Amino acid sequence: MYTLRQYAVRFHRRQPVAAGPFVEFASPKHHVCFSTTPLYASASNIISRVGIVGAGPSGFYVAKYLLKELGPGATVDVMDSLPTPFGLVRTGVAPDHPEVKAVQSDFEKVAGDPRFSFYGNVRVGYDVDVATLRSLYDVLVLAYGASEDRTLGIPGEDTLEGVVSARTFVNWYNGHPDYAQDAKLTGMLGEILAQASAQVAVLGQGNVALDCARVLAKRPADLETSDICEHALVVLRESKLAAVSVVGRRGHGQAAFTIKELRELSRIPGARLVVPPEEVARGLTEFTIAELAQSRPRKRLADLVASLPGPAVGGQAGEGGERVVALRFLLLPRAFLPDPRRPRRLGAVVFERARLELDGQGKRVVAVGTGETEELPCQLALRSIGYKSQPVDGLPFDNKKAVVPNRHGRVLEAASEEAVPVPGVYCTGWVKRGPSGIINTNIYDARETVAAIMEDAAQGKLPFSSSFSLLEVLAQAGRKKSEDVVSWEGYEKIDAWERRHGAARGKPREKVTDSHRLLEIARS
Amino acid sequence: MLQSAVRHVTVARNSIGFRKTCSLPALIQIPRILFHATARVAHGSGKDLKNAPRINLHWIGKKGEEFTTDGIVGESILEAAHRHEVELEGACEGVCACSTCHVILEEPVFESLEDPSEEEEDMLDQAFGLTPTSRLGCQVELSQDMNGLKIKLPSATRNFYIDGHVPKPH
Ligand SMILES: Cc1cc2nc3c(=O)[nH]c(=O)nc-3n(C[C@H](O)[C@H](O)[C@H](O)COP(=O)(O)OP(=O)(O)OC[C@H]3O[C@@H](n4cnc5c(N)ncnc54)[C@H](O)[C@@H]3O)c2cc1C
Ligand code: FES
Numbered sequence: 001m002y003t004l005r006q007y008a009v010r011f012h013r014r015q016p017v018a019a020g021p022f023v024e025f026a027s028p029k030h031h032v033c034f035s036t037t038p039l040y041a042s043a044s045n046i047i048s049r050v051g052i053v054g055a056g057p058s059g060f061y062v063a064k065y066l067l068k069e070l071g072p073g074a075t076v077d078v079m080d081s082l083p084t085p086f087g088l089v090r091t092g093v094a095p096d097h098p099e100v101k102a103v104q105s106d107f108e109k110v111a112g113d114p115r116f117s118f119y120g121n122v123r124v125g126y127d128v129d130v131a132t133l134r135s136l137y138d139v140l141v142l143a144y145g146a147s148e149d150r151t152l153g154i155p156g157e158d159t160l161e162g163v164v165s166a167r168t169f170v171n172w173y174n175g176h177p178d179y180a181q182d183a184k185l186t187g188m189l190g191e192i193l194a195q196a197s198a199q200v201a202v203l204g205q206g207n208v209a210l211d212c213a214r215v216l217a218k219r220p221a222d223l224e225t226s227d228i229c230e231h232a233l234v235v236l237r238e239s240k241l242a243a244v245s246v247v248g249r250r251g252h253g254q255a256a257f258t259i260k261e262l263r264e265l266s267r268i269p270g271a272r273l274v275v276p277p278e279e280v281a282r283g284l285t286e287f288t289i290a291e292l293a294q295s296r297p298r299k300r301l302a303d304l305v306a307s308l309p310g311p312a313v314g315g316q317a318g319e320g321g322e323r324v325v326a327l328r329f330l331l332l333p334r335a336f337l338p339d340p341r342r343p344r345r346l347g348a349v350v351f352e353r354a355r356l357e358l359d360g361q362g363k364r365v366v367a368v369g370t371g372e373t374e375e376l377p378c379q380l381a382l383r384s385i386g387y388k389s390q391p392v393d394g395l396p397f398d399n400k401k402a403v404v405p406n407r408h409g410r411v412l413e414a415a416s417e418e419a420v421p422v423p424g425v426y427c428t429g430w431v432k433r434g435p436s437g438i439i440n441t442n443i444y445d446a447r448e449t450v451a452a453i454m455e456d457a458a459q460g461k462l463p464f465s466s467s468f469s470l471l472e473v474l475a476q477a478g479r480k481k482s483e484d485v486v487s488w489e490g491y492e493k494i495d496a497w498e499r500r501h502g503a504a505r506g507k508p509r510e511k512v513t514d515s516h517r518l519l520e521i522a523r524s
Numbered sequence: 525m526l527q528s529a530v531r532h533v534t535v536a537r538n539s540i541g542f543r544k545t546c547s548l549p550a551l552i553q554i555p556r557i558l559f560h561a562t563a564r565v566a567h568g569s570g571k572d573l574k575n576a577p578r579i580n581l582h583w584i585g586k587k588g589e590e591f592t593t594d595g596i597v598g599e600s601i602l603e604a605a606h607r608h609e610v611e612l613e614g615a616c617e618g619v620c621a622c623s624t625c626h627v628i629l630e631e632p633v634f635e636s637l638e639d640p641s642e643e644e645e646d647m648l649d650q651a652f653g654l655t656p657t658s659r660l661g662c663q664v665e666l667s668q669d670m671n672g673l674k675i676k677l678p679s680a681t682r683n684f685y686i687d688g689h690v691p692k693p694h
Pocket of ligand 1: 058059089122143428
């Protein structure tokens with residue numbers, strides 16, 4: 001929370017930077033000003049105010065690399081719709097992967113820069129619109145990620161209880177306030193998993209799918225020391241899950257998960273990872289073998305899949321308390337069927353068996369239905385076929401690719417080859433390239449976007465910004481009171497609270513999942 | 525899971541004395557790794573390298589620029605990079621879980637090193653621009669014999685993630 005004094009200091013600190021030469025630059029001829037005024041020709045002097053929408057990895061990496069380029073008088077404001085920063089590192093990355101979350105300490109260093117400010121609980125497009133933000137900042141960077149998911153479009157998907165997106169499930173166990181507080185969701189998951197020999201199907205074969213399978217298959221005792229939310233642990237402790245099937249459309253040569261995550265799944269105490277050998281055999285078509293020979297990562301991954309045991313002959317899933325995790329390949333989801341005894345609940349997924357073929361151009365391996373079907377009984381189906389970004393009012397959006405149209409991070413006026421850039425607006429991360437890739441990928445992405453920004457600054461292509469502060473503008477719009485905006489100091493209080501309460505339970509942190517409570521702690 | 529953590533603690537030494545990294549005391553200091561089957565610990569934690577001998581490291585940067593820094597025997601390539609603000613990320617803080625510290629070595633040196641562990645190989649598979657002589661900077665510890673070591677940072681060209689190997693785990 002900002003006190004009036006902090007706010008005044010922030011505001012005044014900006015004045016000398018924003019005033020003076022920049023008034024002149026407001027003229028449409030500012031290109032000329034730059035070339036004739038060598039004093040201001042350094043790109044780092046030109047940028048004085050940066051706004052970043054989204055405090056996930058991509059927003060933080062852009063802040064990190066920009067701060068290296070900018071002068072001492074510049075400011076970088078990072079806003080997020082959640083009261084807490086770090087995006088999917090907090091709400092996506094699995095609780096039992098603390099080493100992946102270590103990247104937060106790098107981001108904390110970025111936040112420690114005196115030029116950096118955090119504005120949590122500010123939803124762009126609702127609390128403040130993009131046009132206003134553009135007038136506030138010389139440089140506006142969109143890094144708002146992907147908060148929707150792709151759907152299958154098959155019968156039963158929207159109507160049956162028990163068909164849930166992996167995004168929902170992940171957000172639920174990771175304490176995203178919009179999901180963790182959903183009592184109906186918690187009740188439903190609890191009820192389904194507590195059924196004797198419960199079965200789950202995860203549709204999709206990326207790392208998110210493996211995360212879901214792992215969290216479900218692990219013994220609760222092995223999750224208790226992670227930062228998984230307590231409400232999720234309560235459900236998982238009661239779970240009588242027998243089997244999880246992780247089902248993909250194509251073969252093991254095309255699976256999107258990575259070897260580290262698969263190896264981990266193969267070594268879970270109390271669970272057995274299996275794969276039907278005939279599905280592996282059918283996936284090894286001539287072109288897949290040729291493809292595997294070209295790529296070391298794919299080859300190593302395919303070899304690991306092929307080395308996994310087959311399903312036990314005659315053995316029952318869940319025998320002796322051991323949970324079975326089955327990788328299944330070459331199955332196209334066709335329909336969700338109700339449980340005959342409880343028609344509103346999911347009872348099975350129907351798949352059509354597939355074979356691999358090359359597409360028309362002979363480049364991409366596609367799965368083609370064979371007409372043969374298989375019914376997989378399950379009470380919970382997690383749809384894990386990808387995230388999707390959403391448009392924000394006032395900015396162009398490429399509906400086909402579900403990204404903000406851009407060229408090297410410069411946002412374009414439309415999604416076409418010839419479109420021109422929108423001055424001063426950039427993007428990075430999932431909203432720029434689509435929802436794929438690891439945290440690492442955002443580093444390259446951010447570097448490219450920062451390079452574009454600095455190039456444009458050097459060429460005088462950035463618009464002029466006003467000297468109002470974000471808080472003033474929010475207050476004017478009347479959507480958000482300044483005491484409801486979480487500053488970095490506010491987040492530090494949340495962080496300390498969560499660590500303290502986590503330590504009492506032997507966890508790295510116990511996340512607060514109620515937005516009001518988060519704001520209260522930040523204000524305390 | 526403890527088993528797999530311990531498996532990687534063995535300090536192997538090959539014929540010319542390059543040491544595989546990871547030290548047991550470090551593992552004990554940070555109990556959180558025990559939560560996780562594959563976590564390893566940042567190198568150098570707790571090590572006193574003040575009086576350790578120094579060697580020269582020759583870097584080839586992302587744009588092909590060359591420069592030389594020192595390196596302290598006993599620290600990892602990543603730690604040397606961070607001491608000198610060389611542009612090498614270490615998102616997981618050196619526990620072999622992110623591949624952001626990917627570096628490319630010269631073949632003779634690469635060959636002379638102990639083989640990377642299975643975990644490092646798995647992470648390397650996610651690295652951009654993987655080459656046959658790629659290593660993770662946090663997993664290679666500097667030794668006296670490495671004086672003059674050439675370390676290439678994978679180039680980050682504009683369209684790197686479009687043209688290069690794109691891991692698509694999600
Ligand atoms: C379930 C899951 C597990 C993953 N596990 C791993 C892993 O183990 N290792 C790994 O390397 N990568 C992992 N990833 C990938 C990694 O999380 C992403 O690459 C990365 O988070 C993308 O960064 P981003 O900043 O573009 O998006 P996000 O991380 O999604 O950040 C976007 C931020 O913008 C905010 N926002 C959204 N809309 C608005 C708005 N209108 N106004 C203001 N703010 C807004 C959101 O609240 C969010 O904080 C995982 C991804 C998922 C989904
Ligand atoms: S720093 Fe993460 S793998 Fe080396």
